[in-house]
Amino acid sequence: MGLLDSIKNLFKKKSESYISGFTRTNDVIGKKIRFKARNIDSKSFTEDLMVTLIEADIGYKTSQKIVDIFVKKAGKNSDLDEKQIMDLVADSLRELYVSKDDGNIVYAQNGPTVNLIVGVNGSGKTTSIAKLANRYINEGKKVLLIAADTFRAGAIEQLNNWAKRLNCDIVLGKEGQDPSSVLVDGLRKAKELNPDIILCDTAGRLQNKQNLMNELEKMKRVIGREIENAPHNTWLVLDANTGQNGLSQAAIFKEITNLNGIILTKMDGTSKGGIILAIKDETGIPVRYFTSGENIEAIEEFDFEMYLYSIIGDLSNGS
Ligand SMILES: Nc1nc2c(ncn2[C@@H]2O[C@H](COP(=O)(O)OP(=O)(O)O)[C@@H](O)[C@H]2O)c(=O)[nH]1
Ligand SMILES: [Mg+2]
Numbered sequence: 001m002g003l004l005d006s007i008k009n010l011f012k013k014k015s016e017s018y019i020s021g022f023t024r025t026n027d028v029i030g031k032k033i034r035f036k037a038r039n040i041d042s043k044s045f046t047e048d049l050m051v052t053l054i055e056a057d058i059g060y061k062t063s064q065k066i067v068d069i070f071v072k073k074a075g076k077n078s079d080l081d082e083k084q085i086m087d088l089v090a091d092s093l094r095e096l097y098v099s100k101d102d103g104n105i106v107y108a109q110n111g112p113t114v115n116l117i118v119g120v121n122g123s124g125k126t127t128s129i130a131k132l133a134n135r136y137i138n139e140g141k142k143v144l145l146i147a148a149d150t151f152r153a154g155a156i157e158q159l160n161n162w163a164k165r166l167n168c169d170i171v172l173g174k175e176g177q178d179p180s181s182v183l184v185d186g187l188r189k190a191k192e193l194n195p196d197i198i199l200c201d202t203a204g205r206l207q208n209k210q211n212l213m214n215e216l217e218k219m220k221r222v223i224g225r226e227i228e229n230a231p232h233n234t235w236l237v238l239d240a241n242t243g244q245n246g247l248s249q250a251a252i253f254k255e256i257t258n259l260n261g262i263i264l265t266k267m268d269g270t271s272k273g274g275i276i277l278a279i280k281d282e283t284g285i286p287v288r289y290f291t292s293g294e295n296i297e298a299i300e301e302f303d304f305e306m307y308l309y310s311i312i313g314d315l316s317n318g319s
Contacts, residue, residue, distance in 0.1 A: 002090075005048075006089055010305065010306065019269075020292050022310035027271060027314055028056045028274075029056045029312055032052045033312060042077070049067055056271070057271075057275045058274040059278040062281040066096050069167055074162065090153055092141060093277065095279065096217050100284045102304075111227065112230075113230075114230035115132075115231060115232065117199060117201055117202060117235055117316065118131055118237070118251060119236050119237035119253075124265030125206065125237045126149070128265060128293070129199045130162035130166065130296060131297070133199060133299065143166075143169070144170070144171070144193055145162075145230060149201050151179075152178045159172075171186035179219060179309065180214065180219050188246075190227070196199050209220070233288075235260070235262065235288060236249070236259050237277075240264050240266050241270045242272075246264075247282060250283050261288035263287070263290070264276065268291075268293045272310055288301070
């Protein structure tokens with residue numbers, strides 16, 4: 001059984017959010033590649049594959065690597081049928097992806113797990129925090145939110161509204177307050193409340209790299225002083241619509257702070273899901289969650305094989 005057939009069964013069970021998040025990406029990658037696999041001889045297929053991958057926001061460097069892997073796998077075999085080609089493409093994407101280990105989401109052994117959420121304004125940080133909080137609460141975990149985006153008017157109130165809706169503890173900063181001091185207040189409060197998970201909302205000012213670096217470093221320093229080994233996770237929130245620009249944001253944030261994951265947002269409105277491959281290949285940072293809508297439930301843990309099927313599987317065929 002080929003790779004795509006074996007994932008198909010898994011996909012059928014848990015496909016809804018993947019389908020709503022990646023149909024458009026499938027239109028620009030999966031459908032096009034499948035069409036070419038059906039209609040073009042294997043030799044010129046390789047060139048077309050390269051063009052399709054680049055058009056699908058995978059970026060030149062990463063696309064070249066995928067094509068190289070594909071060529072090696074296809075070998076001298078020039079009469080491959082559509083199914084064989086699609087499985088080779090799937091194998092190639094997987095080989096590229098797994099060549100860098102994802103590591104795991106970190107959970108504290110004792111005491112709360114602290115997750116610091118960073119990213120530029122409007123990328124979807126506050127909304128994603130609310131979605132994550134809802135998820136954790138549904139898993140029976142106690143969540144504390146810390147609203148440390150003291151820069152943008154309304155940001156604190158926005159998170160506070162979510163906390164009320166979710167019936168979840170929150171520590172609020174004041175507009176203009178030093179975000180690090182809000183974090184300290186929040187983490188001290190955590191010692192009373194004993195949450196399982198703490199989610200810290202921050203501002204994302206990218207106009208000055210040095211300032212942002214200083215601010216993030218300070219935040220991490222004070223967090224680590226209050227809770228040993230924290231923050232356990234630092235996740236960058238990226239708006240998928242920004243495509244290649246998202247790749248450069250990831251590279252900049254990676255340069256200035258230690259990231260161990262990405263939350264890719266707004267997948268419902270975009271065909272740029274190919275960017276996940278480029279980001280992973282170029283920066284080594286894996287996507288941990290993706291969001292696909294304004295609904296509080298519209299967040300999903302990222303699973304590479306599910307993703308693979310959603311972008312190149314034949315969605316019209318029985319799933
Ligand atoms: N369509 C869609 N909109 C989203 C998604 N996530 C966030 N948004 C919207 O993006 C805008 C900015 O989100 P916000 O969480 O305030 O971004 P922040 O500035 O990074 O905190 C808001 O209008 C959100 O409703 C998503 O998955 N899909
Ligand atoms: Mg916000």
